[in-house]
Amino acid sequence: SVFGQYDFPVDSCACHIFYEHWVQMQLVISKVLTPDFPEKALDETSGVREALAFDSCQDLRKVKNSLAWTVSTAAQTDCSPGQMSTFIMCSQLALLKNDFELALMYSEIANYQLPFASNCMDPGQWTLRPEDVLHNHRK
Numbered sequence: 001s002v003f004g005q006y007d008f009p010v011d012s013c014a015c016h017i018f019y020e021h022w023v024q025m026q027l028v029i030s031k032v033l034t035p036d037f038p039e040k041a042l043d044e045t046s047g048v049r050e051a052l053a054f055d056s057c058q059d060l061r062k063v064k065n066s067l068a069w070t071v072s073t074a075a076q077t078d079c080s081p082g083q084m085s086t087f088i089m090c091s092q093l094a095l096l097k098n099d100f101e102l103a104l105m106y107s108e109i110a111n112y113q114l115p116f117a118s119n120c121m122d123p124g125q126w127t128l129r130p131e132d133v134l135h136n137h138r139k
Contacts, residue, residue: 013120015079022082028054029085030127033092041096049096057090060105081120084113085128 015022032040032051040046060066077083091106110133118130 012077012080012116015082015120017078018082022079025054025082025085025089026125026127029089033088033127041092049093052089052093052096055086055089057093057106059102060109061102077116080113080117081126081128084110084117084133085126087113088128088133 028051032048034040037048040048087106087110091103091110094100094103094106114130114133120126121128121130123129
């Protein structure tokens with residue numbers, strides 16, 4: 001006989017898959033995205049650029065199907081706040097490299113993720129809060 005596997009619905013707040021990665025990323029964000037971030041970001045010896053490169057930031061202009069980075073990420077991830085945080089970090093890294101087009105692409109995707117992530121962003125668990133993103137990143 002054949003048994004089927006029950007596919008549990010995706011919980012976009014669970015962050016169980018790659019849990020250690022998300023925890024490490026929160027540590028990086030808590031040390032990098034601080035009030036003195038602008039000054040440190042301009043200091044090439046501060047380690048900020050290396051910290052922002054914690055996650056692999058692809059050049060989204062080379063991805064043929066943009067829906068793979070927007071709709072499918074939002075709908076299928078088990079960690080919306082982690083995905084959004086990744087896009088914010090990649091956006092900041094692109095800005096530091098003077099790649100404004102890529103920074104805007106990452107910012108757009110991060111903003112697209114915010115409605116999916118905002119209900120998950122307990123300040124006891126996540127360094128970034130929805131109001132931080134609204135205040136600092138949407139401008």
